[in-house]
Amino acid sequence: MTLYARFAAHLDAALDTLVAAGDVPGGLNRAPVTVEPPRDASHGDLATNAAMVLAKPAGTNPRALAEKIAAELRLLDEVEDVSIAGPGFINMKLNDDSWRAELSAIRDAGADYGRATIGRGVTVNVEYVSANPTGPMHMGHCRGAVVGDALAALLEFAGHKVIREYYVNDAGGQVDTLARSAHLRYREALGADIGAIPEGLYPGEYLVPVGQALAAEYGDRFVDAPESDWLVLFRKAAVAAMLVMIRADLALLGIHHDLFSSEAELQAAGKPEAAEAELRARGLIYDGVLEAPKGQELEDWEPVVLPLFRSTQFGDDQDRPIRKSNGQWTYFGADLAYHYQKAQSADALIDVWGADHAGTVKRITAAVQALTGGKTRFDVKLVQMVRLLRAGEPVKMSKRSGNFVTLADVVREVGKDVVRFTMLTRKADAQMDFDFAKVVEASKDNPVFYVQYAHARIASLHRRAAEANIVCEGVDLSQLDTEDLALVKLAAQFPRIVETAATAREPHRIAFYLYDLAASLHAQWNVGNDRVDRRFLIADNPAITCARLFLADAIGQIIRNGLGIMGVVAVEEMN
Known part of the structure; x- marks a missing residue:
């Protein structure tokens, strides 16, 4: 049990004692009670809001309840002092032995330190x-790829069972355009002069091998054939080729999905009809007429009866059509069915979308709430675009012209770990610049380098200790003083960072924490540059050296655990 979990248990026990004594009524909801670091470190090591959140339901005032809780906490051997701040916040200062015990716990747990159970039983x-x-x-x-993958890893680390899914939009007009573009390249592979790529088709050179493969398989069979003869065939082949390419690109980032779900297969299996029938049976879909578009010319607008989902009952701005006037499914209708399918095999759903999809959030949230009776938690993480720079100058991207910066090109230039870490150095919904020069810069201003350098410094200690013939067969942690143990206080926060990040669905919190931990390690290291007694390795003092090596190893373990969640490898040396 980690330190914060242990003190949460201590607090529970203290409250149980007060209940038994009749000082606090039983049955109070303790869920809002927290144990966390105080906002001001000078107030102590741990703080709890127990008196503040329990006083009202307990029928007393916070200060009086805080005094009773504090009296119980003062009986703990690990507690050096307990004080009450303001109207009833309880602050605790722990003795050094409690931090030494947590240091041992970090080393004992190893790769599992920080793992949580808050997601146990939840898919x-x-x-x-x-x-x-x-x-x-x-x-x-x-960015969305990295955020989603790191979030999935974070949730697994917090105890959830996670399904990583990729939704293949292979039922819309864009894949028909893809098929026509592939047909053009197919003709080119057979010797036709296709000239300039017509407006509206995909111009990228990546379709050349697709056309060549189709030519090898079908010869000139479809060169002059009507589109109806080859469109479905070419569409299927082109989509399959694109997915092979996409999987390979994602693999460069260390990303592998458990499931690729096809929109075309979803519709062929009648899933949208099943979702419609379910919602009609519950009175949540009706046949009605949409309101006329506001602020637009209405000469060409005609009222049409469409099947509408009652999304306004779930907080949306208006009811939404699930079919078009020609009977085809709307984007919303298809998405509704897709989420219905996902909800049947998961307790919670998370979609990672580009920020340009913000307008869709309300309607899909309404759909999931309706389809699951509010039992399935649904979150959307909106991810802002990344602006590419080279030495501060924008890098132009144009997918339409076929000249765009591919993910593969970037990974090959700066490396998977740099890309992944950088994408998590901002909140997902905040704007981000990716400067090719800065992300590989060896400076404190580059979080990727700063965290990796901390781990490399720790790894170097063992090489230097071996060179100094220092062998640590037994470690006396009492050699570590309060100044040393300041690092442990920050390290001990890792489990609660994991829990809060997983609950908030925010993997960037891990990156922020690792930067702070690395900064503390570097600061302590740099003190040793001026004071020999504060160095991690003191050749003529094996006892303190071994204790500080133990400390450094624990910090290195947490860095590895955090980087593992982010999908980043902890390096042993910096080139």
């Missing part, structure tokens, strides 16, 4: 990337 479906299968991955897809 979460995380759908991310889901780019149209019309070309290779470009940097517009990168």
Whole structure:
């Protein structure tokens, strides 16, 4: 049990004692009670809001309840002092032995330190990337891919069962355009002079091998054939080729999905009809007429009866059509069915979308709430685009012209770990610049380097200790003083960071925490540059050296655990 979990248990026991004594009524909801670091470190090591959140339901005032709780906490051997701040916040200062015990716990748990159980028994479906299968991955897809993958890993680390899913949009007009573009390249492979790529088709060179493969398989059979003869065939072949390319691109980032779900297969299996029937049976779909568009010319507008979902009952701005006037499914109708399918195998759903899909959030949230009776938690993480720079100058991207910066190009230039870490150095919904020069810069201002350098410094200690013939067969942690143990206080926060990040669905919190931990390690290291007694390795003092090596190893373990969640490898040396 980690330190914060242990003190949460201590607090529970203290409250149980007060209940038994009749000082606090039983049956109070303790869920809002927290144990966390105080906002001001000078107030102590741990703080709890127990008196503040329990006083009113307990029928007393916070200060009086805080005094009773504090009296119980003062009996703990690990507690050096307990004080009450303001109207009833309880602050605790722990003795050094409690931090030494946590240091041992970190080393004992190793790769499992920080793992949580808050997700036990909960299956979460995380759908991310889901780019149209019309070309290779470009940097517009990168951030959502990394955020989704890191979020999936974070949730697993917190105890959830996770399904990583990619939704293949292979039923819309864009895949027909892909098929026509592939047919053009097919004709080219057979010797035709196709000239300039016509407006509206995909111009990228990546379709050349697709056309060549089709020519090898079918010869000139479809060169002059009507579109109806080859469109479905070419569409299927082109989408399959694009998915091979997309999987390979994602693999460069270390991303592998458990499931690729096809929109075309979803519709062929009648899933949209099943969702419609379910909602009609519950009175949530009706045949009605949409309101006339506001602020637009209405000469060409005609009222049409459409099947409408009552999304206004679930907080949306208006009811939404699930079919078009020609009977085809709307984007919303297809998405509704897709989420219905996902909800049947998961307790919670998370979609990672580009920020340009913000307008869709309300209606899909309404649909999931309706389809699951509010039992399935649904979150959307909106991810802002990334602006590419070279030495501060924008890098132009144009998917339409076929000249765009591919994800593969970026990974090959700066490396998977740099790309992944950088994408998590901002909140997902905040704007981000990716400067090719800065992300590989060896400076404190580059979080990727700063965290990796901390781990490399720790790894170097063992090489230097071996060179100094220092062998640590037994470690006396009492050699570590309060100044040393300041690092442990920050390290001990890792389990609660994991829990709060997983609950908030925010993997960037891990990156922020690792930067702070690395900064503390570097600061302590740098003190040793001026004071020999504060160095991690003191050749003529094996006892303190071994204790500090133990401390450094624990910090290195947490860095590895955090980087593992982010999908980043912890390096042993910096080149």
